[in-house]
Amino acid sequence: MIPAEAKPVSDLLTFYVESGVDAALDESPANRFAEPAAPLTAEPSPRPVPVRPRAEARPAASAAGTIAAPPPPEEAVMAARAAARSAASLEELRAIMNGFEGCALRTTAKQLVFGDGSPNARLMFVGEAPGSDEDQTGVPFVGRSGQLLDRMLAAIGIARSEVYIANIVPWRPPGNRDPSIHETQICLPFIQRQIELVGPEILVCLGKPSTATLLGVSDGIKRTRGRWLVYRTETSEIRAMPMFHPAYLLRNPIEKRFAWRDFLAIKKALAT
Numbered sequence: 297m298i299p300a301e302a303k304p305v306s307d308l309l310t311f312y313v314e315s316g317v318d319a320a321l322d323e324s325p326a327n328r329f330a331e332p333a334a335p336l337t338a339e340p341s342p343r344p345v346p347v348r349p350r351a352e353a354r355p356a357a358s359a360a361g362t363i364a365a366p367p368p369p370e371e372a373v374m375a376a377r378a379a380a381r382s383a384a385s386l387e388e389l390r391a392i393m394n395g396f397e398g399c400a401l402r403t404t405a406k407q408l409v410f411g412d413g414s415p416n417a418r419l420m421f422v423g424e425a426p427g428s429d430e431d432q433t434g435v436p437f438v439g440r441s442g443q444l445l446d447r448m449l450a451a452i453g454i455a456r457s458e459v460y461i462a463n464i465v466p467w468r469p470p471g472n473r474d475p476s477i478h479e480t481q482i483c484l485p486f487i488q489r490q491i492e493l494v495g496p497e498i499l500v501c502l503g504k505p506s507t508a509t510l511l512g513v514s515d516g517i518k519r520t521r522g523r524w525l526v527y528r529t530e531t532s533e534i535r536a537m538p539m540f541h542p543a544y545l546l547r548n549p550i551e552k553r554f555a556w557r558d559f560l561a562i563k564k565a566l567a568t
């Protein structure tokens with residue numbers, strides 16, 4: 297039984313949870329509207345690249361008290377492309393992404409979730425977006441999905457530390473909602489550059505959003521999983537395979553037999 301004096305607080309918390317706010321990031325609330333508007337930089341600079349910082353999620357109040365319009369997504373995409381291209385190493389790319397303010401998701405996420413694993417990996421996995429555990433730790437695929445992925449890798453004799461794992465979108469969408477098309481397009485140059493810098497022999501797209509975004513195949517994952525496709529960088533072609541996302545396998549354990557088949561195909565391909 298909630299005491300009467302605690303009811304307003306309880307109602308407020310319920311409202312937050314229903315609105316998708318499920319984690320407290322700071323001890324005290326921040327008034328985003330009170331923050332000064334940062335300068336708009338349309339011209340991409342090597343690093344970091346502010347693209348009218350945080351305007352989508354933190355609209356800046358102008359002197360007249362009106363809310364500034366968010367920057368056009370195309371502008372943020374162009375800035376992301378220029379910034380990603382300028383990274384000569386994974387560490388440079390991480391620093392650039394940490395400073396990049398063109399994607400509104402960073403304002404609600406706790407931190408950047410950059411890729412994890414061996415920078416020389418022969419096998420790379422790309423998921424959709426970090427969840428709560430990843431947001432807390434800054435490491436991709438550490439929650440239940442990630443633990444299943446680790447176990448499936450171990451089953452074919454591969455340690456997680458030997459592969460490289462990243463996401464299309466490196467900031468957690470609030471309440472685990474799907475990333476929007478604009479958010480995905482803004483983040484795309486960063487994952488593309490990450491793939492180029494790792495240069496894996498095999499790229500695995502976990503789930504439909506990753507498959508559609510990186511391989512341009514929008515058929516359902518039940519149709520595409522297990523098929524060998526090609527991922528093209530500017531300079532090379534990488535063998536790519538869509539697979540069921542581990543989160544889907546957790547909900548549909550019967551489908552693990554197909555994932556097993558796909559992992560065996562990957563093991564065989566790595567052995568040749």
Ligand code: URA
Pocket residue numbers: 423424425426427430435436437438439441442463543
């Ligand atoms: N799901 C994803 O797609 N990525 C993660 O990092 C975790 C869960």
